[in-house]
Amino acid sequence: MTTNGKTPLVEAVHLRKYFPIKAGLLQREVARVHAVDDVSIEVFEGETLGLVGESGCGKSTFGRTMVRLLEPTDGDVRFEGQSIAALGARALRPLRREMQMVFQDPYASLNPRKRVGSIIGGPLKIHGIGDAKERRRRVQELLEIVGLSPEHFNRFPHEFSGGQRQRIGVARALALRPKLIVADEPVSALDVSIQAQMINLLEELQDEFSLTYVFIAHDLGVVRHVSDRIAVMYLGKLVELSPAQELYERPIMPYTEALLSAVPIPDPDLSAQRERIVLEGDVPSPIDPPSGCRFHPRCRYASEICSQVEPPLTDYGNGHLAACHHPLNVDAETLARVTAAPETPAAADEAALPKDTSGESRPVPEP
């Protein structure tokens, strides 16, 4: 991993989150949903890490576990070097100010019976910041920052449109001047024209308050626009991690390639020219994930090894990691010097570094 002298603000270390499935009279655990399975990612100060994948791949669970809204099953989360996975509620409280979330649905994430002032001022009150008058001033300031009017202080959420509500959600997240904001699909419920406003706002705020974002989304266009680095998840595993631009130009994991090729292009000619890889079937169940590489049942390059050995997260240089036995867009020279990244899951066979370039079929169509 290239750290470039940067320090990680928050890092997940072999993080796991399983949800038990209980049945019977004694509520015995009969199975587990492997939502996040041994994922290690560092998020650096001031960057935006995009997190993409299909629904059910564990990206939301990962985001929530990172800010300790969910208890990790195993592994660690470090915030500014301090382990927070085992902290109790009281010890965690000061850290809560540093990590905030913006949720997907602006209709469900604001209490309909509270006024905007008390929604945005809620975090301030909980953390005992200022008296009522100061809090009011701060809330009005926040309303202005997110592009609403200070007069909206006394209104209820239902008086606002979807885009405006999402701005309220952002104002609430900003109230405590956090360092990290985990935004879980913050624009997917909004109309395209409003989406662009929201993305621009989030970028402005990042510059102004030097925020670090973990941006979870399924829209690869949006993710490329906002992210510095992008992590691709599949069935609870981190399968590729790369600088944003490079991921789109040179995907290594076949899943990423397929995901990119499925994004519709708003241009009829380009759209007709492009070869599209249509993935057959659905994402398998995370209760009983496939053996070896979890993508192998849907992968067009899969060979015998893929179903038997879990591929290690391989470092292809320039901070580009991928877990695949048949990497794409990699030349033989690079392949000769690849190493297993320290983020490799414990279950993977580190010796099984990719040697085969038969998958190096074609580069993704150049934009």
Add this chain to the structure above:
Amino acid sequence: MAEQLLDVEDLKVRFRTEDGIVRAVDGVSFALERGKVLGIVGESGSGKSVTAMTILGLTRGVNASFEGAVKYRGENLLRKSEAELRRFRGNEIAMIFQDPMTSLNPVYRVGAQICEVITTHEDVGKVVARRRAVQLLRQVGIPNPERRVDDYPHQFSGGMRQRAMIAMALANNPDILIADEPTTALDVTIQAQIIELIDKLKDDFNSSVILITHDLGVVAEIADDIAVMYAGRIVEYGSTRDIFYDPQHPYTWGLLGSIPRLDEARPEKLHSISGAPPSLINLPRGCKFRPRCPHAFDKCIEEPGLESRVEDPGHLDRCWLPVDEKRNLRELTIHSGRSEAA
């Protein structure tokens, strides 16, 4: 000339509410030929779904009033009684809804729900209907249909449910398939499967498709013609090439510019359309896009008609700007990525 299946003429749909009259659709006209795909694009509240549902008479209610005509093979569907309409619904014109989770009945087996569609419109026995249901499920790409036909909807994934919905819609070989945001609730990989499926089945069944979406990328792939709707009216209408390569309305430019695109270099800032769509109860005077339009001028206080202002007579728009000026202005919005938002 191909057979004209549907002709919507100056359709107006209004709903009386406590707050006033909502002009959901305000003078929409278009025609649909056999074998064609018409894309209707717009934001929420632009009237695209109400237009589609009105074609099937699904917006009728005590507070709704209609004007204009929806002519299916010359017959005005707006004048039909509920009983008469039932002959068309699901049989001649079928609809697929956005959310496959809520549009299937959770307590009936998938197969039973498809059979119901078949036996409602045709005098066939249970055995035949079931055989047809299995065959339909196979056509829409459900693996192992003989077994899956007896599954309940919760046993299907999102993509499979949408396939089952499509199977149901195609059960009676309809002339027109209306798909209202068929892929919005699905992942991109599944979206690609469904779009490909609709495109293929349209040919297999020799149907026409009205595809309603907010995603310009989706219509770019399969639509022949596109209608861009805003505030209950069509603001631009033309072939897919017209809309993407020679867009005439600033709202269309705004939509094209606000999509973060994978096929182009990343712009510093996304173009965003300032403000929000107008209230349909209290519409602005003149051009409905005027309050959000960065190019608005004096004349826009008068509403422009939907007419052809370019060389191509089939390409219609509602904008007063001179064509030359538009062709100069639009690049800034669509490709520069510079925001003109306030």
